[in-house]
Amino acid sequence: MTRTFALPTSSRRQVLDITEEVAGMLAKTDVSSGLCTVTVPHCTCALYINEHEEGLLHDVLTLVGGLVGGEDWHHDRIDHNAGAHLGATLLGNSVQIPVEGGNLVLGTWQRIQLVELDGPRHRRVNVTLISD
Numbered sequence: 579m580t581r582t583f584a585l586p587t588s589s590r591r592q593v594l595d596i597t598e599e600v601a602g603m604l605a606k607t608d609v610s611s612g613l614c615t616v617t618v619p620h621c622t623c624a625l626y627i628n629e630h631e632e633g634l635l636h637d638v639l640t641l642v643g644g645l646v647g648g649e650d651w652h653h654d655r656i657d658h659n660a661g662a663h664l665g666a667t668l669l670g671n672s673v674q675i676p677v678e679g680g681n682l683v684l685g686t687w688q689r690i691q692l693v694e695l696d697g698p699r700h701r702r703v704n705v706t707l708i709s710d
């Protein structure tokens with residue numbers, strides 16, 4: 579089953595912790611063991627799993643901005659957001675988390691993060707649950 583929640587973003591580039599929203603969607607199901615896949619149906623935002631620490635969030639955005647900035651990208655001739663597309667391509671648009679005991683199996687410091695690269699926008703997040 580796939581369920582969707584809406585997520586408005588407020589900045590051009592930002593990292594949002596969506597772990598509680600995903601866990602909340604899992605809690606509304608009877609899935610106790612299986613796999614949770616989270617995807618974003620967008621071309622200019624991304625997902626990753628890591629620590630949600632302020633300094634690290636800054637570093638992630640600085641890293642991505644440094645990798646995709648300063649070039650004369652061809653896509654900029656269309657809508658001036660090639661860097662956002664390229665950053666999303668590098669980071670990816672999905673993450674997978676095992677489910678055990680009705681809970682997401684994440685490490686102590688691991689959080690599910692949505693990276694907005696071309697905001698502010700109204701984003702949608704898809705949560706697909708596969709039960710064992």
Ligand code: ZN
Nearest residue numbers: 657659660663
């Ligand atoms: Zn574009």
